[in-house]
Amino acid sequence: MSAPVKRTQWDEDPTLFRKDHGLSKKVLLNCCLVRWIISWASPNKKDSVEDELELSAVRHRPEALELLEAQTRFSRKELQILYRGFKNECPSGVVNEDTFKEIYAQFFPQGDASTYAHFLFNAFDTDHNGSVSFEDFVMGLSILLRGTVQEKLNWAFNLYDINKDGYITKEEMLDIIKSIYDMMGKCTYPILKEETPRQHVEIFFQKMDKNRDGVVTIDEFIDCCQNDENIMRSMQLFENVI
Amino acid sequence: MAAGVAAWLPFARAAAIGWMPVANLPMPVAPSNKNKHQDELIILNVSGRRFQTWRNTLDRYPDTLLGSSEKEFFFNEETREYFFDRDPDVFRSILNFYRTGKLHYPRYECISAYDEELAFFGIIPEIISDCCYEEYKDRKRENVERLMDDLEDNKDSKLPNMTFRETMWRAFENPHTSTMALVFYYVTGFFIAISVITNVVETVPCGYMPNQRDIPCGERYTEAFFCMDTACVMIFTVEYLMRLFAAPSRYRFMRSVMSIIDVVAILPYYIGLVMTNNEDVSGAFVTLRVFRVFRIFKFSRHSQGLRILGYTLKSCASELGFLLFSLTMAIIIFATVMFYAEKGSSSSKFTSIPASFWYTIVTMTTLGYGDMVPKTIAGKIFGSICSLSGVLVIALPVPVIVSNFSRIYHQNQRADKRRAQKVQKARLSRMRITKSGSSSAFPHSKRNGLNQSLELTGSLEEDQQLKKTTSLLESQHHHLLHCLEKTTNHEFVDERLYEQGYLQTALQNFPSQSPSLSSEEGITGTCCSQRTKKSMQPLSATHTHSHTHNLQELSALHIQCGEQQPLNTSRSSLNLMSDESGSLNCKSSGLVTTAIISIPTPPSNNYRASPDAPTPPNPDAPPLPNPGTDVVKISAL
Numbered sequence: 001m002s003a004p005v006k007r008t009q010w011d012e013d014p015t016l017f018r019k020d021h022g023l024s025k026k027v028l029l030n031c032c033l034v035r036w037i038i039s040w041a042s043p044n045k046k047d048s049v050e051d052e053l054e055l056s057a058v059r060h061r062p063e064a065l066e067l068l069e070a071q072t073r074f075s076r077k078e079l080q081i082l083y084r085g086f087k088n089e090c091p092s093g094v095v096n097e098d099t100f101k102e103i104y105a106q107f108f109p110q111g112d113a114s115t116y117a118h119f120l121f122n123a124f125d126t127d128h129n130g131s132v133s134f135e136d137f138v139m140g141l142s143i144l145l146r147g148t149v150q151e152k153l154n155w156a157f158n159l160y161d162i163n164k165d166g167y168i169t170k171e172e173m174l175d176i177i178k179s180i181y182d183m184m185g186k187c188t189y190p191i192l193k194e195e196t197p198r199q200h201v202e203i204f205f206q207k208m209d210k211n212r213d214g215v216v217t218i219d220e221f222i223d224c225c226q227n228d229e230n231i232m233r234s235m236q237l238f239e240n241v242i
Numbered sequence: 243m244a245a246g247v248a249a250w251l252p253f254a255r256a257a258a259i260g261w262m263p264v265a266n267l268p269m270p271v272a273p274s275n276k277n278k279h280q281d282e283l284i285i286l287n288v289s290g291r292r293f294q295t296w297r298n299t300l301d302r303y304p305d306t307l308l309g310s311s312e313k314e315f316f317f318n319e320e321t322r323e324y325f326f327d328r329d330p331d332v333f334r335s336i337l338n339f340y341r342t343g344k345l346h347y348p349r350y351e352c353i354s355a356y357d358e359e360l361a362f363f364g365i366i367p368e369i370i371s372d373c374c375y376e377e378y379k380d381r382k383r384e385n386v387e388r389l390m391d392d393l394e395d396n397k398d399s400k401l402p403n404m405t406f407r408e409t410m411w412r413a414f415e416n417p418h419t420s421t422m423a424l425v426f427y428y429v430t431g432f433f434i435a436i437s438v439i440t441n442v443v444e445t446v447p448c449g450y451m452p453n454q455r456d457i458p459c460g461e462r463y464t465e466a467f468f469c470m471d472t473a474c475v476m477i478f479t480v481e482y483l484m485r486l487f488a489a490p491s492r493y494r495f496m497r498s499v500m501s502i503i504d505v506v507a508i509l510p511y512y513i514g515l516v517m518t519n520n521e522d523v524s525g526a527f528v529t530l531r532v533f534r535v536f537r538i539f540k541f542s543r544h545s546q547g548l549r550i551l552g553y554t555l556k557s558c559a560s561e562l563g564f565l566l567f568s569l570t571m572a573i574i575i576f577a578t579v580m581f582y583a584e585k586g587s588s589s590s591k592f593t594s595i596p597a598s599f600w601y602t603i604v605t606m607t608t609l610g611y612g613d614m615v616p617k618t619i620a621g622k623i624f625g626s627i628c629s630l631s632g633v634l635v636i637a638l639p640v641p642v643i644v645s646n647f648s649r650i651y652h653q654n655q656r657a658d659k660r661r662a663q664k665v666q667k668a669r670l671s672r673m674r675i676t677k678s679g680s681s682s683a684f685p686h687s688k689r690n691g692l693n694q695s696l697e698l699t700g701s702l703e704e705d706q707q708l709k710k711t712t713s714l715l716e717s718q719h720h721h722l723l724h725c726l727e728k729t730t731n732h733e734f735v736d737e738r739l740y741e742q743g744y745l746q747t748a749l750q751n752f753p754s755q756s757p758s759l760s761s762e763e764g765i766t767g768t769c770c771s772q773r774t775k776k777s778m779q780p781l782s783a784t785h786t787h788s789h790t791h792n793l794q795e796l797s798a799l800h801i802q803c804g805e806q807q808p809l810n811t812s813r814s815s816l817n818l819m820s821d822e823s824g825s826l827n828c829k830s831s832g833l834v835t836t837a838i839i840s841i842p843t844p845p846s847n848n849y850r851a852s853p854d855a856p857t858p859p860n861p862d863a864p865p866l867p868n869p870g871t872d873v874v875k876i877s878a879l
Contacts, residue, residue: 081281085249107254107719108726110734120257137253144256152259159260180261181730187740188732200730204264225263234262234269237725241252 060093062134071135072142079138086134094131097121111185119179123159145241152235153222167215168208173201251718258725265729273717285323286337291330292323299340301715306364308340332359339365347374353381368672410488427544430481434540437474440467441534475511478504478537500543507537547651554647561646565639569606572635576602576628583621590617606632685736 062068068079087093089103097118104117124132124140143151158164162172177197184192208216208224225231262269284300286293286308303309318325326333332351336359339345347356347370356378360367370378404412413423444460444467460467482504489495510530542548555562577598584592591614592598601614605628616625727733 081249082252085252088249103250104254104257107251107722116260120260123260141253141256144259145252153263156260156263160263177264180264180726181732183726184730184732184734187735187737188730189735189740190732191740192732196730196732200264200266203266221263230265230268231263234265234725235259237262237269237272238255238259240272240274241255 060133062093068135068138072138073146074138074142082138082141083134086137094133095137096131100132108183108185110187111183113183115175115179115182119159119162119176122162123155145238149226149232149235150222153225154218157218157221167217168221169215170201170205173204173216174198177201177204251715251722255718255722258722261725261729265725267728267731269728270721270724273714273721286333287318287321287323287325288328288330288333289326291333293333293337295337295340302340302343303365304716308336308363310364312364328362329355329359332356336360336363336365339369344371345369345374346371347378349377353378353385357382366672366676368669368676407488408490410484411490414485414488426481430477431541431544433474433477434537436470437478437534437537440470440474441531441537471511474537475508478508478540482508500540503536503539503542506533507540510534550651551647554643554650557650558643558646561639561642565636568635568639572606572628572631573599573602576606576624576631579624580616580621580628583624584616584618587617587621592616592621602628605629607636608632685734685739 062083065076065079068074069076072079074082089095090099095103100121101114101117104120105113107113121132122128124136126136126139140155143155147155157168160168160172160176162175174197177200181192181197181200186192205214205216207228208220210220210224225235281296281298283294284297286295300308300313307313313324316324316326331348332355335346335348335351345365357367367378412419413426417423417427445458447456448459448462482501485501485504486492486495495501510533513530542552574595577595580601581592581595581598584590584598592601598614604611604614605625608629610629616622723734
């Protein structure tokens, strides 16, 4: 329960400061200075080991079933099934990136799914706190499985836009496509060549980048996907997954 | 795929939506969840104790009894539960295996009962997780030994037709087998004792000579002792030669420790015979006599405990080595210190550091002869420190050696260690097989799925039948991998076939025949060819060919059949295709659709192969049920 508590602490502080303008700046500075000194003085505070301990000590309980039912498009029974599976793999209630990668890699035994899993993790971890809780998980799934095409495309765009700046550049797309090809592994037919991902990126940009400015914006993306019937059809593919 | 993460498969499939905008090809149809019943609880009644679990939990391991349809045999209609007349305690561990993915071995459980239960429920014991695996293997080994001991006791009765040599060898190894062997055993033992006692008594002084000097008995009764010695050596030589004759592998026998001891025991006598009473060599001769004492080691054949002691020392070599090393270190340190401490005092016995070694050793082992004592105060202080540390240094490794000895004595582990290593290898290889089975499951199932589907005529029931053979989970997982293939436009192949294909492409270089192609347009003049000489069913070719088309949703490539005919001549030696079937196929369908994915059944795709120049790694061997045959397959991209 420590992780949620921490978040509210930081949330409270700015509001406190905003009330008292006179004192606030000094207090703020002091606080920052003190914090900075402390963090500088004990640099090894954020060890990965300690992170692990923190995370494993965290027992995150998800929000109530009714709340989740209201927020997502899953029924009660479906949420129950999802939670059982989630809790089985992650008894502490949150997934950190390593566990996430491990789980995802089990589905692709022939290749290396870690890079794509990393991107997926960032896409699911909407509040960017380094862990995916059950709420994040279920929200993501709700969009993917029960969302409108617009929402799904939005989600996909979010996935491709690694730095979340609203534009997909060729480098970002290359990273994504390379990670997808990585999942294939070595033993493919025909044998994977070096320039295949790059060619794939070129095809993608040819299709999507209408104004040829080297980046794909969300509108170009959604427009283009809606005009492509292959993509539209494949978006409906996983309707009945749960 | 680990069944534990089966619950995350929906997530993995949902995440596949991330690939969709990137893919250029249409995705395959998802396997439908036709009998999508709500996850229900099933009751397992094991000898009256009721266990309940979700049906999905049991479906995680479809190749066990509970996970497959085999459990329907145990379904009780009246009570609507599955009844098993087995041990409920062991069933707990088995059910936990389904729940957690880890199989544990309860310590209080009898090993053979546990094994039986595992066999009944179709679970291989190699899956036992690491925390319990050691225990399981130890118990199993003990059990096996016990059984073998019992077997050996029964087996000791004489087999009907053993050669004389084999009888002799058995008599030597197990004296209990026959009376002759027992007699022989005792006689040799007696003579070993006699020989040792003779050697000892030889040196006892007895009698006086006129010049008032004690002489040892050996010099007084030289002939008597010489006769005794000769007799013993005769017996030992005869015994050695008989063992050598009877040994199944003479070379191995000669290399064994016991035979070396035998040889060393009798050699001095013969050397002594050969050498004359020369004064120069008599010194060496005396040294040789020392080796006669090795005859006492021959007793180790007669005593099991002695052998175990020897084995203990051998196995504790590292501890002994450590003891020796630490002692040496301490001795050198303290000897140096004592030497420099006592340097000042007059008439000191500590003349040099090596001289101080003696003092240090005697003090550290708490012997304290008293022939060298420190006189200075500093020397006394360091001397006391030396004796205290000696106790510690010696006391530490000794219990390790002692416990080792007792462990070995109780378990008699020498052959078992060798056996255990073999078993460990077997376990690892079995686990590797099941693991590689899972990773190559997708290419395999692709082939099998296609095999089956191509053989069926595609009616609805057969489709369902096909689905039942692979669980829903597996089919969904395979669909996911299939989508990935479509996204990247490459296929998964088996590692073995990947290497095959790699070699084949390296070996051959076809001249380019077909027009250039671009992967985008996907029109090529090439087609798949895949032939084995055995099965030729040209009639079914058309059926299966169209079926392939329906099933696969492949990107259809239209190839002019006419183009293919002249390519027949440019066949490489790898293709063993006959002309008729190829032409038949071409004639039957003017436009030939190529299948990208491996079509395993030979008759299904009788296409001609001709590679295209731009893509050098061209014909890859497709996944085949029979790897022996040569196959060339080109995918049209």
